[in-house]
Amino acid sequence: MDLNIIYKNKENYYNLANNYFNQLDSDELEINDLSVIFPKSISILIDHDFIPTPCxxxxxxxxxxQKEVGDYFLYINEKKEFIDEFLVMY
Structure with missing residues (x-):
C-alpha cells in the first residue's frame, strides 16, 4: 500500500467512511440529527484476528x-472496496 497516496487523499477516505456511516439506520442506533461526526484516524492494519489484512x-x-458517544470504523482494501464496518457506542 502506498502511504503517500492515502495521506494525500485522506479527505476522500474520510468522506467514504462518512458515506458508509450515513447508510446506517440512525433510529435503531439512537444516533440523532444533533450528532456530530468527525474524522479521527486512518490506519493500515497488517495483522488482525477477524479482519482480512492488509487493509x-x-x-x-x-x-x-459535545460529548463523545461512539466510534465508527470502516475497513476497506487498497481499491477502496468495502471489507467490514464496526460501530462502538459507549
Whole structure:
C-alpha cells in the first residue's frame, strides 16, 4: 500500500467512511440529527484476528451534546472496496 497516496487523499477516505456511516439506520442506533461526526484516524492494519489484512481502517468519532458517544470504523482494501464496518457506542 502506498502511504503517500492515502495521506494525500485522506479527505476522500474520510468522506467514504462518512458515506458508509450515513447508510446506517440512525433510529435503531439512537444516533440523532444533533450528532456530530468527525474524522479521527486512518490506519493500515497488517495483522488482525477477524479482519482480512492488509487493509485500511478509517475511524470516525461520534459526538452528541459535545460529548463523545461512539466510534465508527470502516475497513476497506487498497481499491477502496468495502471489507467490514464496526460501530462502538459507549
Amino acid at each position: 485500511i481502517e478509517i475511524k470516525l468519532n461520534i459526538l452528541q451534546n
